[in-house]
Amino acid sequence: MSSTTCTVHITKRQERAVYASGDLARALKLSKTRSVTVKAGSKSVTLPLKLLKKSGNHLYITASLYTQLKLPRTGTIMVVNNSGKEMKLGPLIGILTNVVRSSTAPFGSRTDFIRQFMRVGADRAFYFAFSPSDVNWSQGTVNAIIPRSEGGWVRKTVPLPDVVYNRLPSRKAEKLSSMNAFKQRFIRRGIPLFNWSFFDKWDVYNLLQGTDAFRFVPDSRINPSGEELKEMLEKHKFIYLKPTAGSLGIGIYRLTYNPKRGYYARFRRSGRNVLLRxxxxxxxxxxxxxxxxxxxxxxxxxGIRLIEIDGCPLDFRFHMTKNSANQWVVAAIGAKKAGKGSVTTHVRTGGMLMTPEQALRQVYGSRADAVLSNAKDSAIKLAQDIERNYKHTLGELGFDIGIDKNERIWMFEANSKPGRSIFKHPALKEQGRASLQYIYDYCLYLSRFKARRDG
Ligand SMILES: Nc1ncnc2c1ncn2[C@@H]1O[C@H](COP(=O)(O)OP(=O)(O)O)[C@@H](O)[C@H]1O
Ligand SMILES: [Mg+2]
Structure with a gap:
């Protein structure tokens, strides 16, 4: 495989050919090639290749080829030769999400995040966003939304992408069989799509059962009967009851049992924390x-007896991503201290966001680094074991991780489309950017714009 970056220009020449600078042809090992297949996403055209005496990596294409390939723009872009006679321009990175009617925020609250992601490789990749209804399968095109350099967004017809980053926001919509079929069409065409769909809490339990990392998952039951719940309370004295398709702490109960005094239920009702006996x-x-x-x-x-700060439980969000070598990395960690009397550590219920260093120093002093490093190793193990049993491609995971008073690591929840609220913390902004860089790098890996060690 040969790869480099080049600058794409439109030439006024009329001849059906592509013109490459000598440097570019050499970099792609195409100096001796007479004809070449120029590709952009799902579009490809084979044409005579003519060399130009010009230094630097430049590619000149005719206006008609530009239209045929449906290139989103000219300018710098990566180019690879994977087959011996091709110039594959890209990658075309498609972000699958919901589009709303708005010229300034076409992706609603996700707009800033999507723009930020598109900036990461903006000088080397083609990014666009689209919703399921924007795909024209028979034409092999997408009516995409792309950012304008002067701000705002514009529609443009582009080829099917080289890789799809799924950020569809609705759990309900993703469960429809039509949505499943839609996503399968990319796979059938050899287009990798990562972050297949939301996990339910129980999915993760199933994925981890029988793996080494299962030891990090608290004892759990799906759809417990009244009898089973009672048994669990007798056994553990403390349990969490959570909607399996829930998020943001909504609908969660913290139940405890004291043989002398009875049962306690802590939960949130009408915006307040309630405790009943x-x-x-x-x-x-x-x-x-x-x-x-x-x-x-x-x-x-x-229930896990979490470490505490000022009498309030503390847990962590581990934001995991894949990297350019297809390995899991801990891209960022946020520590979350629960609000007084709150069942969860969410900021919306009074929780406070901290850096893990800040938080762990208060609990473990000079041992904080060792504890954090152990938690990171556990998180990597969890990601690897989940991935091993999952039949779709994962690029990102958000773990809610707790450390108990015996220093044991536990995982309450794995999110397959993790939110980005921890990156609001000023000290975590840089890690937020790093996480997007990793996702971009993983897109290069999936779309074969980066050499693979495993072939
Ligand atoms: N088994 C548990 N033991 C102790 N705390 C828990 C447990 N399960 C959840 N929590 C607390 O509740 C929070 C929310 O639970 P989680 O499973 O992440 O649900 P949600 O989808 O609502 O975020 C966790 O971040 C943690 O603070
Ligand atoms: Mg959670």
């Missing part, structure tokens, strides 16, 4: 049923 189990189960009808759709999980 029940002498008998019946009272507790009535409360749970009153709110949910039943315990279907819930996961009951052994």
């Amino acid at each position: 029940f002498g008998k189990y019946d009272g507790l189960i009535k409360l749970l049923h009153r709110h949910n009808g039943s315990l279907r759709g819930y996961v009951a999980q052994q």
Whole structure:
């Protein structure tokens, strides 16, 4: 494989040919080649190759070839020769998401994030965003949204991408079989799509069962019966009850059992933290049923006695990404201290975001580094074991990780489309950028714009 970057120009010549500078042809090992296949995403055209006496990496294409290839723009771009006789321009990175009617924020609250991601490799890659309805399969094109350098966004018809980064925001929509079929069409055409869909809490439990990293997952039950819940309370004295398709801490109960005093339920109601006591189990189960009808759709999980700061539990968001060598890395870590009386550590319920160094120093002093490094190793192990049992391509994972009072590492939840709220912390902004760089690098790997050691 040969790869480099080049500058694409439009030439006024009319001849059906492409013109490459000598330097570019040499870099791509095409100096002796008479005809070449120029590719951009799903489009390709084979033409005579003519060499120009010009230094630097330059490629001149006719206006008609530019239109045929549906290149999003001219200028600098990566170019690879994977087959011996090709110039594959790209990568074309497509971000799959929902598009709303707005010229300034076409992706709603995700707009800033998408623009930031598109900046990472803007001088070497073609980025565009699209929604499922923007794809024209019979033409092999996408009615894409691309950023304008002067600000704002514009529509342009481009080829199918080399790689798809899935940021569809709706759990419900992703569960539709039509959406599954839509995504499968990319795979069938050999276009990798990563971050296939949201995980439910129970999916992760299934993926990890039988793996080495399963030891990091608290004892859990899906759809517990009243009897099972009671048994779990007797065994662990402390459990979490969480909607399996939930997020943001919504609908979560923290239940404890004290043989002398009975059952306690802590949860959030009308924007406030509530604590109720029940002498008998019946009272507790009535409360749970009153709110949910039943315990279907819930996961009951052994409660973990988390390390604390100022009497408030502390946990961590590990933002994991793949890198250019297809390996998992810990791109960023945010520490989250729970608000007083809150069941979770979410900022919306009074939680506070800190750096892990800040937080762990308060708990472990000079041993903080060793504890953090152990947690990172565990997170990598978790990501590897989840990936091994998952049938789709993963590029990113967000783990909610706790450390208990015996220094054991636990994972409560794995998010396959992790939010980016930890990057609001000023000290984590740089890691936010680094995480996008990793995702870009992983796109290069998936789209074969980067040499693979494993072939
Ligand atoms: N088993 C548990 N033991 C202790 N704390 C937990 C447990 N499960 C969840 N939590 C706390 O609740 C928070 C939210 O739980 P999580 O499973 O991440 O649900 P959500 O999808 O709502 O974010 C966690 O970040 C953690 O602070
Ligand atoms: Mg969570």
